[in-house]
Amino acid sequence: MVYLNLSNAVVGKTFFSSSAVILSFTLAYVPLLFRLGYGYELHLVSTIVFTSLGVLITLFLFRGGSEGFRNEGKIRVVFGFLIFLVLVEELLLNSIFAVYGFALSILSLVLLPVLAVLLGRGWLRMAVEAVALVFATRVVLSPFPSAFLSLSTFLPTIYVLILAALVLYLTYRRVQARTVRISRGKRSLAVQIGAGSGIGLALGIVEYFVLKPKPIIVGASFLQTVVYILIVLVVMVGVVEELLFRGLFQTSLERVMPAWQAIGVVSVIFGLMHIGWMNPLEVLLAYGAGVAFGCMAVATDSLIAPITAHGFGNLVLYLIALS
Protein backbone atom coordinates (compact mmCIF):
# COMPACT_ATOMS: atom_id res chain seq x y z
CA MET A 1 0.00 0.00 0.00
CA VAL A 2 1.18 3.50 -0.81
CA TYR A 3 1.66 5.53 2.31
CA LEU A 4 3.04 8.86 3.36
CA ASN A 5 5.66 9.33 6.01
CA LEU A 6 4.68 12.18 8.26
CA SER A 7 6.82 14.53 10.29
CA ASN A 8 7.80 13.70 13.86
CA ALA A 9 5.66 16.14 15.83
CA VAL A 10 2.55 14.49 17.29
CA VAL A 11 0.33 17.54 16.85
CA GLY A 12 1.56 18.04 13.27
CA LYS A 13 0.86 14.43 12.32
CA THR A 14 -2.52 14.48 14.05
CA PHE A 15 -3.45 17.72 12.29
CA PHE A 16 -2.37 16.31 8.92
CA SER A 17 -4.24 12.99 9.23
CA SER A 18 -7.39 14.49 10.77
CA SER A 19 -7.49 17.21 8.11
CA ALA A 20 -7.32 14.45 5.50
CA VAL A 21 -10.29 12.68 7.15
CA ILE A 22 -12.34 15.89 7.42
CA LEU A 23 -11.54 17.05 3.88
CA SER A 24 -12.18 13.70 2.22
CA PHE A 25 -15.42 13.26 4.15
CA THR A 26 -16.58 16.74 3.14
CA LEU A 27 -15.79 15.96 -0.50
CA ALA A 28 -17.85 12.78 -0.25
CA TYR A 29 -20.66 14.37 1.79
CA VAL A 30 -21.59 17.19 -0.57
CA PRO A 31 -22.49 14.95 -3.55
CA LEU A 32 -24.28 12.58 -1.17
CA LEU A 33 -26.31 15.49 0.18
CA PHE A 34 -27.39 16.52 -3.32
CA ARG A 35 -28.13 12.96 -4.38
CA LEU A 36 -29.93 11.69 -1.26
CA GLY A 37 -31.26 14.89 0.35
CA TYR A 38 -31.71 15.27 4.12
CA GLY A 39 -33.02 12.11 5.69
CA TYR A 40 -32.18 8.80 7.27
CA GLU A 41 -30.49 7.46 4.10
CA LEU A 42 -28.03 10.37 4.09
CA HIS A 43 -27.31 9.80 7.78
CA LEU A 44 -26.73 6.09 7.24
CA VAL A 45 -24.53 6.32 4.14
CA SER A 46 -22.46 9.27 5.37
CA THR A 47 -21.66 7.68 8.75
CA ILE A 48 -20.46 4.53 6.93
CA VAL A 49 -18.37 6.71 4.60
CA PHE A 50 -16.96 8.66 7.57
CA THR A 51 -15.97 5.47 9.39
CA SER A 52 -14.36 3.93 6.32
CA LEU A 53 -12.33 7.08 5.64
CA GLY A 54 -11.37 7.37 9.31
CA VAL A 55 -10.12 3.78 9.49
CA LEU A 56 -8.39 3.90 6.11
CA ILE A 57 -6.59 7.20 6.66
CA THR A 58 -5.78 6.84 10.36
CA LEU A 59 -4.78 3.19 10.45
CA PHE A 60 -3.68 2.21 6.96
CA LEU A 61 -2.84 5.15 4.68
CA PHE A 62 -0.52 7.30 6.76
CA ARG A 63 2.48 6.00 8.65
CA GLY A 64 5.01 7.66 10.84
CA GLY A 65 6.41 7.26 14.32
CA SER A 66 5.55 3.57 14.48
CA GLU A 67 9.14 2.47 14.93
CA GLY A 68 9.54 0.59 18.21
CA PHE A 69 5.94 -0.63 18.38
CA ARG A 70 5.52 -4.40 18.21
CA ASN A 71 2.77 -6.27 16.31
CA GLU A 72 1.86 -3.03 14.60
CA GLY A 73 -0.03 -4.69 11.73
CA LYS A 74 -2.12 -6.89 14.02
CA ILE A 75 -2.99 -3.95 16.27
CA ARG A 76 -4.14 -1.84 13.33
CA VAL A 77 -6.42 -4.65 12.10
CA VAL A 78 -7.85 -5.19 15.61
CA PHE A 79 -8.71 -1.52 16.10
CA GLY A 80 -10.06 -1.20 12.56
CA PHE A 81 -12.43 -4.06 13.42
CA LEU A 82 -13.38 -2.48 16.77
CA ILE A 83 -14.21 0.85 15.10
CA PHE A 84 -16.57 -0.92 12.69
CA LEU A 85 -18.07 -2.83 15.63
CA VAL A 86 -18.89 0.50 17.32
CA LEU A 87 -20.36 1.79 14.03
CA VAL A 88 -22.68 -1.20 13.63
CA GLU A 89 -23.75 -1.09 17.28
CA GLU A 90 -24.50 2.64 17.16
CA LEU A 91 -26.38 2.43 13.86
CA LEU A 92 -28.50 -0.43 15.21
CA LEU A 93 -29.11 1.24 18.57
CA ASN A 94 -30.33 4.41 16.87
CA SER A 95 -32.64 2.69 14.44
CA ILE A 96 -35.80 0.63 14.51
CA PHE A 97 -33.47 -2.32 15.25
CA ALA A 98 -32.46 -0.86 18.63
CA VAL A 99 -33.01 -4.26 20.20
CA TYR A 100 -30.03 -5.64 18.24
CA GLY A 101 -27.99 -2.57 19.18
CA PHE A 102 -28.49 -3.36 22.86
CA ALA A 103 -27.72 -7.03 22.21
CA LEU A 104 -24.47 -6.12 20.46
CA SER A 105 -23.52 -3.73 23.30
CA ILE A 106 -23.97 -6.43 25.94
CA LEU A 107 -22.22 -9.03 23.77
CA SER A 108 -19.28 -6.69 23.12
CA LEU A 109 -18.98 -5.81 26.81
CA VAL A 110 -18.66 -9.50 27.62
CA LEU A 111 -16.63 -10.70 24.62
CA LEU A 112 -14.06 -7.91 24.30
CA PRO A 113 -12.37 -8.96 27.55
CA VAL A 114 -11.98 -12.41 25.92
CA LEU A 115 -10.33 -10.78 22.88
CA ALA A 116 -8.17 -8.77 25.29
CA VAL A 117 -6.98 -11.97 27.00
CA LEU A 118 -6.22 -13.60 23.64
CA LEU A 119 -4.16 -10.59 22.55
CA GLY A 120 -1.90 -10.83 25.57
CA ARG A 121 -1.13 -8.71 28.59
CA GLY A 122 -0.24 -5.08 29.23
CA TRP A 123 -1.42 -1.95 27.49
CA LEU A 124 -2.93 -3.66 24.45
CA ARG A 125 -5.24 -5.60 26.73
CA MET A 126 -6.16 -2.39 28.56
CA ALA A 127 -6.89 -0.59 25.29
CA VAL A 128 -9.27 -3.36 24.18
CA GLU A 129 -10.89 -3.42 27.63
CA ALA A 130 -11.32 0.37 27.33
CA VAL A 131 -13.41 -0.23 24.18
CA ALA A 132 -15.50 -2.66 26.26
CA LEU A 133 -16.06 0.22 28.69
CA VAL A 134 -17.21 2.38 25.78
CA PHE A 135 -19.90 -0.26 25.16
CA ALA A 136 -20.62 -0.17 28.90
CA THR A 137 -21.82 3.43 28.45
CA ARG A 138 -24.67 1.94 26.42
CA VAL A 139 -25.32 -1.09 28.61
CA VAL A 140 -25.86 1.13 31.69
CA LEU A 141 -28.95 2.50 29.95
CA SER A 142 -30.74 -0.84 29.92
CA PRO A 143 -32.11 -0.88 33.50
CA PHE A 144 -34.04 2.32 32.86
CA PRO A 145 -37.42 2.20 31.09
CA SER A 146 -37.93 4.93 28.48
CA ALA A 147 -40.14 6.87 30.90
CA PHE A 148 -36.93 7.69 32.80
CA LEU A 149 -35.41 9.53 29.82
CA SER A 150 -37.33 12.68 30.58
CA LEU A 151 -36.52 12.68 34.31
CA SER A 152 -33.90 15.14 35.50
CA THR A 153 -32.30 12.41 37.62
CA PHE A 154 -31.66 10.19 34.60
CA LEU A 155 -28.45 11.77 33.27
CA PRO A 156 -26.73 12.24 36.66
CA THR A 157 -27.55 8.62 37.53
CA ILE A 158 -26.11 7.35 34.24
CA TYR A 159 -22.92 9.38 34.62
CA VAL A 160 -22.41 8.26 38.23
CA LEU A 161 -22.77 4.66 37.04
CA ILE A 162 -20.25 5.12 34.21
CA LEU A 163 -17.79 6.83 36.56
CA ALA A 164 -18.26 4.03 39.11
CA ALA A 165 -17.48 1.47 36.37
CA LEU A 166 -14.35 3.42 35.41
CA VAL A 167 -13.16 3.76 39.01
CA LEU A 168 -13.84 0.05 39.60
CA TYR A 169 -11.81 -0.85 36.51
CA LEU A 170 -8.88 1.48 37.29
CA THR A 171 -8.76 0.27 40.89
CA TYR A 172 -8.98 -3.38 39.89
CA ARG A 173 -6.22 -3.02 37.28
CA ARG A 174 -4.18 -0.93 39.74
CA VAL A 175 -3.84 1.93 37.29
CA GLN A 176 -2.62 5.06 39.00
CA ALA A 177 -4.65 8.23 38.53
CA ARG A 178 -1.55 9.99 37.18
CA THR A 179 -1.20 7.32 34.46
CA VAL A 180 -4.61 8.24 33.04
CA ARG A 181 -3.66 11.91 33.21
CA ILE A 182 -5.54 12.84 36.37
CA SER A 183 -2.82 15.28 37.34
CA ARG A 184 -1.91 18.96 37.18
CA GLY A 185 0.08 18.32 34.02
CA LYS A 186 3.14 19.90 32.46
CA ARG A 187 1.69 23.39 31.90
CA SER A 188 0.36 25.94 34.37
CA LEU A 189 -3.30 25.66 35.38
CA ALA A 190 -4.05 29.10 33.89
CA VAL A 191 -2.70 28.05 30.49
CA GLN A 192 -4.62 24.76 30.51
CA ILE A 193 -7.91 26.33 31.60
CA GLY A 194 -7.43 29.28 29.25
CA ALA A 195 -6.71 27.06 26.24
CA GLY A 196 -9.56 24.71 27.16
CA SER A 197 -12.04 27.58 27.53
CA GLY A 198 -11.02 29.12 24.20
CA ILE A 199 -11.39 25.88 22.27
CA GLY A 200 -14.60 25.05 24.17
CA LEU A 201 -16.09 28.44 23.27
CA ALA A 202 -15.33 27.94 19.58
CA LEU A 203 -16.66 24.36 19.60
CA GLY A 204 -19.83 25.34 21.47
CA ILE A 205 -20.67 28.07 18.95
CA VAL A 206 -20.00 25.83 15.93
CA GLU A 207 -21.93 22.93 17.49
CA TYR A 208 -24.91 25.19 18.09
CA PHE A 209 -25.13 26.04 14.40
CA VAL A 210 -24.72 22.37 13.45
CA LEU A 211 -27.31 21.04 15.90
CA LYS A 212 -29.60 23.96 16.75
CA PRO A 213 -30.72 21.93 19.80
CA LYS A 214 -33.86 22.57 21.74
CA PRO A 215 -33.09 24.44 24.95
CA ILE A 216 -32.92 22.39 28.10
CA ILE A 217 -35.68 23.38 30.46
CA VAL A 218 -35.56 22.03 33.99
CA GLY A 219 -38.41 23.04 36.22
CA ALA A 220 -39.92 26.48 36.25
CA SER A 221 -36.93 28.62 37.16
CA PHE A 222 -34.11 29.82 34.88
CA LEU A 223 -31.67 29.41 37.77
CA GLN A 224 -32.61 25.74 38.20
CA THR A 225 -31.85 25.14 34.54
CA VAL A 226 -28.47 26.89 34.70
CA VAL A 227 -27.46 24.99 37.86
CA TYR A 228 -28.48 21.72 36.21
CA ILE A 229 -26.51 22.51 33.04
CA LEU A 230 -23.46 23.44 35.12
CA ILE A 231 -23.51 20.30 37.26
CA VAL A 232 -24.53 17.71 34.69
CA LEU A 233 -23.48 18.88 31.23
CA VAL A 234 -20.37 20.81 32.23
CA VAL A 235 -18.88 18.89 35.14
CA MET A 236 -20.25 15.36 34.83
CA VAL A 237 -20.21 14.97 31.05
CA GLY A 238 -16.81 16.65 30.72
CA VAL A 239 -15.10 14.64 33.44
CA VAL A 240 -16.55 11.20 32.67
CA GLU A 241 -16.19 11.31 28.88
CA GLU A 242 -12.67 12.70 29.03
CA LEU A 243 -11.60 10.20 31.68
CA LEU A 244 -12.89 7.36 29.51
CA PHE A 245 -11.79 8.54 26.05
CA ARG A 246 -8.69 10.71 26.58
CA GLY A 247 -7.73 9.28 29.97
CA LEU A 248 -8.01 5.50 29.86
CA PHE A 249 -8.54 4.70 26.17
CA GLN A 250 -6.11 7.13 24.52
CA THR A 251 -3.41 6.65 27.15
CA SER A 252 -3.52 2.85 26.68
CA LEU A 253 -3.46 3.18 22.90
CA GLU A 254 -0.48 5.55 23.00
CA ARG A 255 1.54 2.65 24.48
CA VAL A 256 0.80 0.35 21.52
CA MET A 257 0.69 2.74 18.56
CA PRO A 258 2.00 6.23 17.72
CA ALA A 259 0.27 9.01 19.68
CA TRP A 260 -1.16 10.69 16.55
CA GLN A 261 -2.71 7.38 15.50
CA ALA A 262 -4.10 6.78 19.00
CA ILE A 263 -5.72 10.23 18.94
CA GLY A 264 -7.22 9.44 15.52
CA VAL A 265 -8.66 6.05 16.56
CA VAL A 266 -10.16 7.42 19.80
CA SER A 267 -11.61 10.42 17.94
CA VAL A 268 -13.28 8.28 15.26
CA ILE A 269 -14.96 6.20 18.00
CA PHE A 270 -15.84 9.40 19.90
CA GLY A 271 -17.43 10.76 16.72
CA LEU A 272 -19.41 7.54 16.20
CA MET A 273 -20.81 7.80 19.73
CA HIS A 274 -22.65 10.93 18.48
CA ILE A 275 -24.59 9.06 15.78
CA GLY A 276 -27.76 9.38 17.87
CA TRP A 277 -28.12 13.01 16.83
CA MET A 278 -28.93 11.71 13.32
CA ASN A 279 -26.70 14.43 11.94
CA PRO A 280 -23.57 13.50 9.95
CA LEU A 281 -22.04 16.92 10.55
CA GLU A 282 -22.32 16.42 14.32
CA VAL A 283 -20.40 13.15 13.95
CA LEU A 284 -17.70 15.00 12.02
CA LEU A 285 -17.66 17.84 14.56
CA ALA A 286 -17.35 15.37 17.44
CA TYR A 287 -14.44 13.75 15.60
CA GLY A 288 -12.74 17.15 15.23
CA ALA A 289 -13.42 17.95 18.89
CA GLY A 290 -11.97 14.56 19.87
CA VAL A 291 -8.81 15.34 17.91
CA ALA A 292 -8.49 18.73 19.64
CA PHE A 293 -9.09 17.22 23.10
CA GLY A 294 -6.62 14.41 22.36
CA CYS A 295 -3.91 16.85 21.28
CA MET A 296 -4.49 18.94 24.41
CA ALA A 297 -4.19 15.83 26.59
CA VAL A 298 -0.89 14.88 24.95
CA ALA A 299 0.50 18.41 24.99
CA THR A 300 -0.29 19.04 28.66
CA ASP A 301 -0.14 15.44 29.96
CA SER A 302 -3.32 16.22 31.88
CA LEU A 303 -7.09 16.03 31.43
CA ILE A 304 -7.65 19.56 32.77
CA ALA A 305 -7.62 21.26 29.34
CA PRO A 306 -9.81 18.64 27.57
CA ILE A 307 -12.30 18.57 30.46
CA THR A 308 -12.49 22.38 30.45
CA ALA A 309 -12.95 22.48 26.67
CA HIS A 310 -15.59 19.73 26.69
CA GLY A 311 -17.55 21.18 29.60
CA PHE A 312 -17.26 24.78 28.41
CA GLY A 313 -18.34 23.72 24.91
CA ASN A 314 -21.52 22.15 26.35
CA LEU A 315 -22.13 25.24 28.49
CA VAL A 316 -21.85 27.61 25.51
CA LEU A 317 -24.00 25.34 23.33
CA TYR A 318 -26.86 25.21 25.82
CA LEU A 319 -26.61 28.80 26.98
CA ILE A 320 -27.00 29.93 23.36
CA ALA A 321 -29.94 27.54 22.97
CA LEU A 322 -31.43 28.81 26.22
CA SER A 323 -31.07 32.42 25.23
Added chain:
Amino acid sequence: MERSLAVLLLLFAFSALASSLTAGAPLFGLSTILSVSVLGSSVLGSSVLGSSVLGSSVLGSTIVEAYAGAVVASQLWLSLVVIALLIYLELSDPSYGRLRKILLELRRSWLPVSGLLVVLFFIIVALKVYAILMG
Protein backbone atom coordinates in the same frame (compact mmCIF):
# COMPACT_ATOMS: atom_id res chain seq x y z
CA MET B 1 -8.78 2.80 45.51
CA GLU B 2 -6.77 5.95 44.91
CA ARG B 3 -7.85 8.93 46.96
CA SER B 4 -8.36 11.20 43.93
CA LEU B 5 -10.69 8.65 42.28
CA ALA B 6 -12.62 8.09 45.51
CA VAL B 7 -13.04 11.87 45.96
CA LEU B 8 -14.22 12.19 42.34
CA LEU B 9 -16.79 9.44 42.80
CA LEU B 10 -18.08 10.99 46.05
CA LEU B 11 -18.26 14.40 44.39
CA PHE B 12 -20.25 12.93 41.54
CA ALA B 13 -22.66 11.14 43.85
CA PHE B 14 -23.19 14.40 45.74
CA SER B 15 -23.60 16.36 42.48
CA ALA B 16 -26.13 13.83 41.20
CA LEU B 17 -28.12 14.25 44.40
CA ALA B 18 -27.81 18.04 44.27
CA SER B 19 -28.89 18.27 40.63
CA SER B 20 -31.83 15.96 41.31
CA LEU B 21 -32.93 18.12 44.24
CA THR B 22 -32.54 21.42 42.41
CA ALA B 23 -34.09 20.27 39.15
CA GLY B 24 -37.76 19.98 38.51
CA ALA B 25 -39.43 17.55 36.19
CA PRO B 26 -39.88 16.90 33.39
CA LEU B 27 -36.71 17.63 31.47
CA PHE B 28 -36.65 18.55 27.79
CA GLY B 29 -33.83 18.54 25.25
CA LEU B 30 -30.59 16.71 25.91
CA SER B 31 -27.14 16.41 24.45
CA THR B 32 -24.53 13.91 25.45
CA ILE B 33 -22.71 11.02 23.87
CA LEU B 34 -25.58 9.06 25.36
CA SER B 35 -27.42 9.66 22.17
CA VAL B 36 -30.35 7.43 22.93
CA SER B 37 -31.50 9.98 25.45
CA VAL B 38 -31.71 12.38 22.53
CA LEU B 39 -33.90 9.87 20.75
CA GLY B 40 -36.28 9.75 23.66
CA SER B 41 -36.71 13.44 24.09
CA SER B 42 -35.72 15.51 21.14
CA VAL B 43 -34.99 13.51 18.03
CA LEU B 44 -37.92 15.10 16.30
CA GLY B 45 -36.22 18.43 16.75
CA SER B 46 -32.76 17.41 15.60
CA SER B 47 -31.50 19.13 12.50
CA VAL B 48 -28.80 19.34 9.87
CA LEU B 49 -27.88 23.01 9.71
CA GLY B 50 -31.44 23.88 10.54
CA SER B 51 -33.08 21.41 8.19
CA SER B 52 -34.86 18.57 9.85
CA VAL B 53 -33.32 15.13 9.34
CA LEU B 54 -36.13 12.95 10.51
CA GLY B 55 -38.58 15.78 10.87
CA SER B 56 -41.87 14.63 12.23
CA SER B 57 -41.62 11.51 10.09
CA VAL B 58 -43.15 8.23 11.11
CA LEU B 59 -39.59 6.83 11.21
CA GLY B 60 -38.67 9.15 14.10
CA SER B 61 -41.49 8.00 16.34
CA THR B 62 -40.96 4.38 15.27
CA ILE B 63 -37.34 4.57 16.43
CA VAL B 64 -38.42 5.93 19.81
CA GLU B 65 -40.95 3.08 20.15
CA ALA B 66 -38.30 0.55 19.10
CA TYR B 67 -35.96 1.90 21.78
CA ALA B 68 -38.61 1.40 24.48
CA GLY B 69 -39.08 -2.22 23.41
CA ALA B 70 -35.33 -2.79 23.16
CA VAL B 71 -34.78 -1.70 26.78
CA VAL B 72 -37.20 -4.36 28.00
CA ALA B 73 -35.50 -7.10 25.95
CA SER B 74 -32.03 -5.97 27.00
CA GLN B 75 -32.97 -6.34 30.68
CA LEU B 76 -33.65 -10.03 30.10
CA TRP B 77 -30.33 -10.52 28.27
CA LEU B 78 -28.44 -8.59 30.90
CA SER B 79 -29.92 -10.78 33.62
CA LEU B 80 -29.00 -13.98 31.74
CA VAL B 81 -25.45 -12.72 31.14
CA VAL B 82 -25.07 -11.86 34.84
CA ILE B 83 -26.17 -15.37 35.84
CA ALA B 84 -23.79 -16.96 33.30
CA LEU B 85 -20.87 -14.81 34.46
CA LEU B 86 -21.52 -15.54 38.13
CA ILE B 87 -21.62 -19.27 37.38
CA TYR B 88 -18.32 -18.99 35.48
CA LEU B 89 -16.69 -16.99 38.29
CA GLU B 90 -17.80 -19.61 40.81
CA LEU B 91 -16.67 -22.58 38.73
CA SER B 92 -13.31 -20.98 37.92
CA ASP B 93 -12.53 -20.25 41.55
CA PRO B 94 -8.94 -21.39 42.11
CA SER B 95 -9.95 -23.05 45.41
CA TYR B 96 -11.66 -25.82 43.39
CA GLY B 97 -8.33 -26.88 41.93
CA ARG B 98 -5.88 -25.96 39.22
CA LEU B 99 -7.13 -24.29 36.09
CA ARG B 100 -5.62 -23.51 32.71
CA LYS B 101 -3.91 -20.14 32.67
CA ILE B 102 -6.18 -18.70 29.99
CA LEU B 103 -9.29 -19.53 32.06
CA LEU B 104 -7.79 -17.76 35.06
CA GLU B 105 -6.90 -14.74 32.92
CA LEU B 106 -10.45 -14.69 31.64
CA ARG B 107 -11.75 -14.80 35.18
CA ARG B 108 -9.61 -11.74 36.03
CA SER B 109 -10.77 -9.94 32.89
CA TRP B 110 -14.45 -10.62 33.58
CA LEU B 111 -14.44 -9.61 37.24
CA PRO B 112 -14.91 -5.83 36.71
CA VAL B 113 -17.52 -6.47 33.99
CA SER B 114 -19.39 -8.79 36.35
CA GLY B 115 -19.25 -6.16 39.11
CA LEU B 116 -20.87 -3.57 36.82
CA LEU B 117 -23.50 -5.97 35.50
CA VAL B 118 -24.47 -7.11 39.01
CA VAL B 119 -25.05 -3.46 40.00
CA LEU B 120 -27.19 -2.95 36.88
CA PHE B 121 -29.10 -6.16 37.67
CA PHE B 122 -29.95 -4.85 41.14
CA ILE B 123 -31.13 -1.56 39.64
CA ILE B 124 -33.43 -3.51 37.30
CA VAL B 125 -34.83 -5.45 40.26
CA ALA B 126 -35.24 -2.29 42.36
CA LEU B 127 -37.09 -0.47 39.57
CA LYS B 128 -39.35 -3.48 38.98
CA VAL B 129 -40.21 -3.63 42.69
CA TYR B 130 -40.84 0.14 42.68
CA ALA B 131 -43.11 -0.19 39.65
CA ILE B 132 -45.09 -2.99 41.34
CA LEU B 133 -45.44 -1.03 44.59
CA MET B 134 -46.58 2.08 42.71
CA GLY B 135 -49.14 0.02 40.86
